[in-house]
Amino acid sequence: MEEKKPRRQGAAVRDGIVQYPHLFIAALALALVLMDPFHLGPLAGIDYRPVKHELAPYREVMQRWPRDNGSRLRLGRLEFVNEVFGPESIEFDRQGRGPYAGLADGRVVRWMGDKAGWETFAVMNPDWSEKVCANGVESTTKKQHGKEKWCGRPLGLRFHRETGELFIADAYYGLMAVGERGGVATSLAREAGGDPVHFANDLDIHMNGSIFFTDTSTRYSRK
Ligand SMILES: *[C@@H]1O[C@H](CO)[C@@H](O)[C@H](O)[C@H]1NC(C)=O
Numbered sequence: 001m002e003e004k005k006p007r008r009q010g011a012a013v014r015d016g017i018v019q020y021p022h023l024f025i026a027a028l029a030l031a032l033v034l035m036d037p038f039h040l041g042p043l044a045g046i047d048y049r050p051v052k053h054e055l056a057p058y059r060e061v062m063q064r065w066p067r068d069n070g071s072r073l074r075l076g077r078l079e080f081v082n083e084v085f086g087p088e089s090i091e092f093d094r095q096g097r098g099p100y101a102g103l104a105d106g107r108v109v110r111w112m113g114d115k116a117g118w119e120t121f122a123v124m125n126p127d128w129s130e131k132v133c134a135n136g137v138e139s140t141t142k143k144q145h146g147k148e149k150w151c152g153r154p155l156g157l158r159f160h161r162e163t164g165e166l167f168i169a170d171a172y173y174g175l176m177a178v179g180e181r182g183g184v185a186t187s188l189a190r191e192a193g194g195d196p197v198h199f200a201n202d203l204d205i206h207m208n209g210s211i212f213f214t215d216t217s218t219r220y221s222r223k
């Protein structure tokens with residue numbers, strides 16, 4: 001068995017080269033791309049172990065799920081249209097104020113009622129400037145791409161229920177925190193386990209005090 005195999009392959013390769021050289025080259029190119037021997041692909045060097053999960057059949061599960069068969073959400077009110085741009089996470093503080101939201105222009109803002117409106121609560125960069133960063137709806141387009149790293153992009157927000165501090169997962173600045181009264185956030189973690197945080201995304205605070213945050217990529221930043 002072991003001896004037959006290489007001979008068969010050799011014959012196939014010889015015939016292939018003679019009869020279909022283009023096919024052979026195409027197959028070789030495909031094999032190189034799939035096997036990536038020079039580690040050039042995006043998954044190179046990553047210990048990639050797919051896991052298969054058995055999911056319950058869709059129909060079986062769906063029948064047990066509660067349904068909004070009256071489409072009650074349709075009766076909800078649409079708020080803050082064209083007032084804030086690119087909000088990701090939203091939170092309310094211990095006193096019930098808010099919502100707070102992280103915007104595409106790098107600010108964390110909060111709604112302070114009809115009279116005061118939206119108020120800037122926190123920024124990641126002490127030099128954050130309205131002129132550079134606050135570009136309204138444009139801040140959600142690619143025009144902001146070059147500035148985001150500097151302006152910040154707060155994606156995850158969570159208040160600490162005991163201290164009242166706001167913890168922020170900023171795509172570029174990593175894990176940040178700011179006091180109850182807001183201001184410039186301070187950095188808590190830009191690396192984890194010796195590796196830089198490339199793309200902090202969301203967080204939550206366990207009741208035992210541990211803070212968990214996600215890093216969307218071990219390789220790429222948001223940009
Ligand atoms: C919607 O759901 C309720 C509660 O499960 C049920 O009593 C009602 O018959 C449903 N209505 C329709 C139109 O399916």
Ligand SMILES: *[C@@H]1O[C@H](CO)[C@@H](O)[C@H](O)[C@H]1NC(C)=O
Binds near residue numbers: 206208210
């Ligand atoms: C808090 O609980 C989480 C989840 O069980 C655990 O991973 C973490 O180590 C705990 N932290 C402390 C400080 O006990």
